[in-house]
Amino acid sequence: xxxxxxLLAAVLLGGLAWIWIGSKSRGTGTEWVAETKVxxxxxxxxxxxYVMGSDTAPVEVVEYADFECPICAAWGSVQFPxxxxxxxxxxxxxxxxxxxxxxxxxxxxxxxxxxxxxxxSEQGKAWEMIDALFAxxxxxxxxxxxxxKLFRGWAQDxxxxxxxxxxxxxxxxxxxxxxxxxxxxxxxxxVRGTPTFFVNGREWTLRDVSSDAFQHVVxxxxxxxxxx
Amino acid sequence: MxxxxxxALLALVGLLVSLYLWLHAIxxxxxxxxxxxxxxxxxxxxxxxxxxxxxxxxxxxxxxxxFVTALVGxxxxxxxxxxxxxxxxxxxxxxxxxxxxxxxxEAFVIHAWCRWCLGSAGIVAVIWVVAxxxxxxxxxxSPPSPRTGP
Numbered sequence: 001x002x003x004x005x006x007l008l009a010a011v012l013l014g015g016l017a018w019i020w021i022g023s024k025s026r027g028t029g030t031e032w033v034a035e036t037k038v039x040x041x042x043x044x045x046x047x048x049x050y051v052m053g054s055d056t057a058p059v060e061v062v063e064y065a066d067f068e069c070p071i072c073a074a075w076g077s078v079q080f081p082x083x084x085x086x087x088x089x090x091x092x093x094x095x096x097x098x099x100x101x102x103x104x105x106x107x108x109x110x111x112x113x114x115x116x117x118x119x120x121s122e123q124g125k126a127w128e129m130i131d132a133l134f135a136x137x138x139x140x141x142x143x144x145x146x147x148x149k150l151f152r153g154w155a156q157d158x159x160x161x162x163x164x165x166x167x168x169x170x171x172x173x174x175x176x177x178x179x180x181x182x183x184x185x186x187x188x189x190x191v192r193g194t195p196t197f198f199v200n201g202r203e204w205t206l207r208d209v210s211s212d213a214f215q216h217v218v219x220x221x222x223x224x225x226x227x228x
Numbered sequence: 229m230x231x232x233x234x235x236a237l238l239a240l241v242g243l244l245v246s247l248y249l250w251l252h253a254i255x256x257x258x259x260x261x262x263x264x265x266x267x268x269x270x271x272x273x274x275x276x277x278x279x280x281x282x283x284x285x286x287x288x289x290x291x292x293x294x295f296v297t298a299l300v301g302x303x304x305x306x307x308x309x310x311x312x313x314x315x316x317x318x319x320x321x322x323x324x325x326x327x328x329x330x331x332x333x334e335a336f337v338i339h340a341w342c343r344w345c346l347g348s349a350g351i352v353a354v355i356w357v358v359a360x361x362x363x364x365x366x367x368x369x370s371p372p373s374p375r376t377g378p
């Protein structure tokens with residue numbers, strides 16, 4: 001019986017020691033939070049965003065978005081599926097999504113989420129990763145905990161990425177320059193907040209954030225063409 | 229006695245696993261060591277809390293109750309008491325049902341697996357088997373029926 005209590009004590013002490021060691025190891029993620037200047041390459045400036053839709057679509061919408069921005073997430077989850085169905089799938093609109101990470105003072109994980117999407121795009125699944133980020137937005141956005149593991153879980157379980165490639169991509173941070181370039185390019189247009197839309201090059205001021213409003217804008221552009 | 233010892237030992241291991249998950253849920257442990265699983269997905273889901281209380285806390289309480297009950301049952305004055313075996317089997321059944329529900333959520337609702345949760349489910353399942361075996365072993369032996377000749 002005495003041996004049994006010694007065994008219990010050993011298990012208890014071993015377990016508590018293991019938990020104590022676990023409490024000391026903290027995820028960093030600081031490289032993603034800092035708004036540091038990242039050297040940009042020529043390839044960074046050649047990337048013009050994630051594109052959905054036909055090359056011959058008469059209307060191009062460029063959206064500057066931050067994946068941690070709540071309005072971008074609401075837009076992406078509620079309105080964008082309708083736009084995709086009614087305007088993009090019908091060949092009227094080509095959508096181009098560009099990164100515009102907001103400052104880490106309010107959006108800690110903007111650059112990390114943008115990088116996760118960039119790594120998914122290597123495997124042709126950027127839009128699927130964006131959907132996953134927006135669908136679970138409240139689980140990770142504007143929270144202090146580093147969501148890198150969450151993103152990895154969704155990349156694996158929901159998006160179906162090859163995880164060795166994804167992990168290597170995230171560890172390399174190779175798209176940080178590209179994300180920074182996109183931000184600077186947006187600032188030059190100028191983009192003041194997210195989401196900001198440019199419809200055939202002209203900024204579309206958001207008063208009514210809805211797919212219906214977009215439908216009207218696109219129709220108003222296409223109407224003169226139909227008359228010809 | 230062996231049954232109660234096994235339950236105490238398993239409940240202690242389960243208690244440590246639940247404690248680890250609970251400390252993560254309240255922010256004391258920043259990162260779960262999860263390997264290839266999706267612990268963060270499960271732990272951050274809306275199902276990870278019941279009325280604002282982390283599910284892992286219920287695990288801590290449940291395992292603690294099992295552990296203490298098993299230890300009490302090992303005391304000489306309680307060893308012959310069958311009621312302790314019945315109580316352990318009842319507690320283990322409650323734990324098994326709760327764990328079964330959580331595992332169902334992982335499989336069919338959250339679509340992600342947390343290896344610590346699965347480990348805990350395995351521990352509860354073994355505790356249940358041992359507790360039921362202990363309860364059956366304590367059942368009073370009925371006297372053999374008298375033979376009736378032709």
